[in-house]
Amino acid sequence: MENETRIAVIGIIIEDKSQAGAVNELLHQYGNYIIGRMGLPYEKKKVNIISIVLDAPGDIISALSGKLGRLWGVSSKALYTKTGEKACEEQRREE
Numbered sequence: 601m602e603n604e605t606r607i608a609v610i611g612i613i614i615e616d617k618s619q620a621g622a623v624n625e626l627l628h629q630y631g632n633y634i635i636g637r638m639g640l641p642y643e644k645k646k647v648n649i650i651s652i653v654l655d656a657p658g659d660i661i662s663a664l665s666g667k668l669g670r671l672w673g674v675s676s677k678a679l680y681t682k683t684g685e686k687a688c689e690e691q692r693r694e695e
Contacts, residue, residue, distance in 0.1 A: 603657040607681045610665050612650040616673020620648065623674060627652065630664045 614620060627634065633656035640649045654661055661678055668676035 605655050605657055606661065608654050608656070608661045609679045610652040610654065610661070610668070611677050611679070612652065612668055613675045614648040614650070614673065615646070615675070617648065619671050619673050622671050623650070623668060626664065626667055630654070630656075630660065633660055633664075 612623065614623060627637070633654045634652055635655050636653040638651045642649060654664070656664075658680070661680065665676045665678040668674055
């Protein structure tokens with residue numbers, strides 16, 4: 601069975617700027633799955649906010665979000681599409 605991909609957004613908040621290099625290294629490792637990235641420095645609150653959009657198997661998305669969240673001073677959460685690629689194709693055929 602092929603590994604079905606899903607679209608997901610990972611929200612990342614970096615409160616410890618010394619972790620920026622570690623975050624970027626992880627994002628580089630998963631770069632083949634990343635289809636978009638937006639970063640916002642919020643100086644008023646001394647945090648950096650990054651949004652990553654991926655098209656990847658669920659286990660890959662979960663692994664990246666988990667690795668990011670284990671970094672000191674970094675928070676990470678993933679938001680997934682409700683259905684995978686196959687379900688979307690089947691729904692289009694029914695319409």
